[in-house]
Amino acid sequence: MLTLSFVTGTEPGKWFGRFRERTRHGGLEATESDDALGVLIDGRVQLALVRLPDQRLDPEEFHVVELYREGKGVALPGDSELTLIEGALTPADLEDQIINYRPAAHGGVDPAAVREALQIVAANVGVAIAPKPLLKVLSKKLVVPRQLQADDVPDTHIALVWRRTQDNDAIQDFVGIAKGRTVNSSRQVAPKRSAREKTLAKQARRKAAAPARRATPRRRRK
Template identity: 50%
Template sequence: MNLRSSEPALSISFVTGTAPGKWFDRFGERTGHREPVTGESIDPMAELIDGQADLVLVRLPDPRIDDTYHLVRLYEEEPGIAVPKDSELSLVDTLGRGDISDQTVFYTPDVDGRVDVRAVGEAVDVVATGVGVVLAPRPLLRRLGSRRTENRGYRDGSPTTIALVWRVLDDCDVIQDFVGVARGRTGASSRTAQPKRTASEKAAAKKVRRAATEGVPRRKPVGRGGTGAARRRGRR
């Protein structure tokens, strides 16, 4: 693969609780672009605004995203709940509002669904002492949890959305190629920037395929009639 050494590496910041490593690997495998410079952040949108990142993976909603940005929704996160490891609440797979009516809730997402990663982390630290619960996206609770906490599904919560965001003015093939990888576009897609083969490379590949088939007799297709006749002969 010929890396495009003249182009700058794409800078990508991803919000805590996401795990985009597989996309970074595929981006490097499927395109001729440089490997992206990546980093986890509790507030990647701030890094995009400050010009520290070209492309960010954020948790919606975010009121700072306006029409000067492109936004592509990728997937939804399961709502979750963090409980003390030794709590009876850890004995079930999914909890609801009725199960925690007697518990102190140290954090829950805002009414509009916004999640403060730093506040969630601080609340999980409190739960680790053996008291209360925290309501937040389950992948985030997995990331911030410790050996003294457990996370479970929360059936009365709302899912959160993870999305890619970048500046409209910065839109380019490199960003579009990464977006394609994140959305599951295959390496054969026209959007991925695979280096094109030259005419001589195509001719060489054709020669190899032809050589591989030389001397191999072609099988004549057998129709239904022929198959039936063979069966009748076999029964005689």
């Protein structure tokens, strides 16, 4: 059984399905958390899908595999005039706005604080700056998440992290799936078929290889 924690704002469901279908490691137990790295550090899971940067991460203690960079975003009240602007917003567009939340200078993001800030935005007060995928997951109907183009907002990345001392085949297989490795990869653990599954597959191959029988035409009665 592989245990995994994934940070709020990620949607790794397709990887979970592929892992369960392609491997036989006893299944997968996954839980969402605002602090997936903290769950890993506490020893409650073997693998974590986290948002970086995170100052607690020691690369000498953990393996880190970055998967993708998140887009920057800003959450607006639903009736804000800023929603009428086409394309990505810029800091100049937000000059007169109250900023209820923005990532820390070192790039850290607190999903719980973003959630609280969005409640204020929903009340038509100010905006909130955070990774756009996180805003899309947390925003309600009174809030509109938009793309933000801003050099002064730190980049964030999504990565898989696990302890170097706990590396195993199940983790390696999940990492491979997340990175796009196919079922035919030599590093992928293929599911073992039961005797019944092998027999049914053999029968199916024989049936497919057998020549099709031609139907004998019936004679018409005079």
